[in-house]
Amino acid sequence: MLEIDAISKTFTVDRKAVPVLDRVSLSVAENEFLSIVGTSGCGKSTLLNILAGLEDASDGTVRIDGRPIRGPGRDRGVVFQGYSLFEWMTVEGNIRFALEKSDLPAAEKSERVAHFIAAVGLRGFERAYPAQLSGGMRQRVAIARALVYRPRILLMDEPFGALDAQTRGMMQELLLQVWEDHKVTVIFITHDVDEALFLSDRVVVLAARPGRIRREIDVPLPRPRAFDIVTEAPFMALKREILTEIRAETLRAMGQEAGA
Amino acid sequence: MSRRRLLSLRRDIPAPIFAAAGVLVPLVLLGLWWGVTALGLVRPLFLPGPGDVLAEGLRQAREGILWADASVSIYRITVGWLAATVLALPIGILMGNFRLIEGALEPLISTVRYMPVVALIPLSILWAGIGDGQKILILFLGTFFQQVLMVMDNVKTIDMNLIRAGQTLGFSNREILTRIILPAAGPGIWDTLRITIGWTWTYLVVAELVAANTGLGRRIMDAQRYLATDTILFGTLFIGFLGLLTDAAFKRTGRLLFRWTRR
Ligand SMILES: Nc1ncnc2c1ncn2[C@@H]1O[C@H](COP(=O)(O)OP(=O)(O)OP(=O)(O)O)[C@@H](O)[C@H]1O
Numbered sequence A: 001m002l003e004i005d006a007i008s009k010t011f012t013v014d015r016k017a018v019p020v021l022d023r024v025s026l027s028v029a030e031n032e033f034l035s036i037v038g039t040s041g042c043g044k045s046t047l048l049n050i051l052a053g054l055e056d057a058s059d060g061t062v063r064i065d066g067r068p069i070r071g072p073g074r075d076r077g078v079v080f081q082g083y084s085l086f087e088w089m090t091v092e093g094n095i096r097f098a099l100e101k102s103d104l105p106a107a108e109k110s111e112r113v114a115h116f117i118a119a120v121g122l123r124g125f126e127r128a129y130p131a132q133l134s135g136g137m138r139q140r141v142a143i144a145r146a147l148v149y150r151p152r153i154l155l156m157d158e159p160f161g162a163l164d165a166q167t168r169g170m171m172q173e174l175l176l177q178v179w180e181d182h183k184v185t186v187i188f189i190t191h192d193v194d195e196a197l198f199l200s201d202r203v204v205v206l207a208a209r210p211g212r213i214r215r216e217i218d219v220p221l222p223r224p225r226a227f228d229i230v231t232e233a234p235f236m237a238l239k240r241e242i243l244t245e246i247r248a249e250t251l252r253a254m255g256q257e258a259g260a
Numbered sequence B: 001m002s003r004r005r006l007l008s009l010r011r012d013i014p015a016p017i018f019a020a021a022g023v024l025v026p027l028v029l030l031g032l033w034w035g036v037t038a039l040g041l042v043r044p045l046f047l048p049g050p051g052d053v054l055a056e057g058l059r060q061a062r063e064g065i066l067w068a069d070a071s072v073s074i075y076r077i078t079v080g081w082l083a084a085t086v087l088a089l090p091i092g093i094l095m096g097n098f099r100l101i102e103g104a105l106e107p108l109i110s111t112v113r114y115m116p117v118v119a120l121i122p123l124s125i126l127w128a129g130i131g132d133g134q135k136i137l138i139l140f141l142g143t144f145f146q147q148v149l150m151v152m153d154n155v156k157t158i159d160m161n162l163i164r165a166g167q168t169l170g171f172s173n174r175e176i177l178t179r180i181i182l183p184a185a186g187p188g189i190w191d192t193l194r195i196t197i198g199w200t201w202t203y204l205v206v207a208e209l210v211a212a213n214t215g216l217g218r219r220i221m222d223a224q225r226y227l228a229t230d231t232i233l234f235g236t237l238f239i240g241f242l243g244l245l246t247d248a249a250f251k252r253t254g255r256l257l258f259r260w261t262r263r
């Protein structure tokens, strides 16, 4: 239902055209969990911002159910790189703010806010301000804020990048739980291959400069997945395959840099 | 607590030690001042002792001069700074949000900002006469141009993703401005207001340079004519003291207004 059709993006830096994305095409199915991996600076955030409607593509179209997107919309929720919480609102205030433009009776809004606070494990912190929360808790607020108005598509930009390994693992399991309970389509950006495999139905490897699709790999691992899946043979085989792609891509990019 | 611990980079030190250090340095300087003057190492004309300066302050307070001077100066500072703030807030906020307005005003303001305010005294008299209006105009000129650029910066440096979050949640530009940009920039803008009122204080003597009969700055300039060093020193220290009070009041109010910044 989400179709990315030959998206290209060129930035102008010092009067020079810098191509950042080159004809990226992808089809994402309803309720699919898709991860995009790639080295730093390959255009992942740019692609996500285009899907969110926050940035215009230089070329190509993004369609949802066949209709081209025009600007941001409440059919898509975004969790940004970094936390981007409204620091002057409480945990509850942040999540409720996302419902303000929904046509729901006040009672149902309160119910939903409470439901999502519980779903991300923040009960008891309703009245806390973001400055009083740990990194993992802040990111959970951001996830709840993006989910509470029930967007069909959840766009996540390296949401767990700044967390320590333990918290990160917990957050991944929590995200899968929420995804299975609420059935949204997720596009998840990361540069952690384990994370991409553990979460996704499909992993897309982006090549750098300009960003384009190097490889799409299906992840037919059974669900629900538990954390120990990462030590099993099928997981390892997929991981090796993706790492090989990334390594080849990194070598190519370094060669290009040395040659330039 | 070893010396190494106290002097490590950026490491927090116990609050009592921090406060004690802030009291100790002025006390040491005061002691030096007292020692140097009591031993007669410098002539009182150049540097009167702390006792003389205090006595001068008490005399001014007793005769009612101090209160008259201070109330006039505080009135001028308040009106000058408020006038600057009332204009700088909307203009700075617009400049921070709209590239067109930034482009239109930034070169002009940056130029005016470097013009010495003292040089504008003759013009200010021509335009505003020799009453309070002229003093307030000088204080305004000394404050406004710095202030407006700092407010612009406060607005520009907020996290772009906060604005983007507002857009994805369906808020209009106007709502994003009032409900996201302004609260996000709030603590920074408050800090700008605190810093710039300090600058308004530093322009007080310049503002009261001509055609003034009263005022803390005027008193200092008059004392220069009679080489009344104790009056000069007392006036200078008193302005510093009022500045310190202003700063503390702003910090306190800021903590109340922006409770959410506290961990
Ligand atoms: N507004 C902009 N103007 C000019 N260049 C930009 C702009 N935004 C991004 N770029 C450039 O586009 C490239 C891709 O940026 P992007 O942020 O999409 O990378 P990324 O893959 O998300 O990187 P990371 O993993 O570090 O987050 C970078 O080289 C960046 O410098």
Ligand SMILES: [Mg+2]
Pocket: A044, A045, A046, A081, A157
């Ligand atoms: Mg990025």
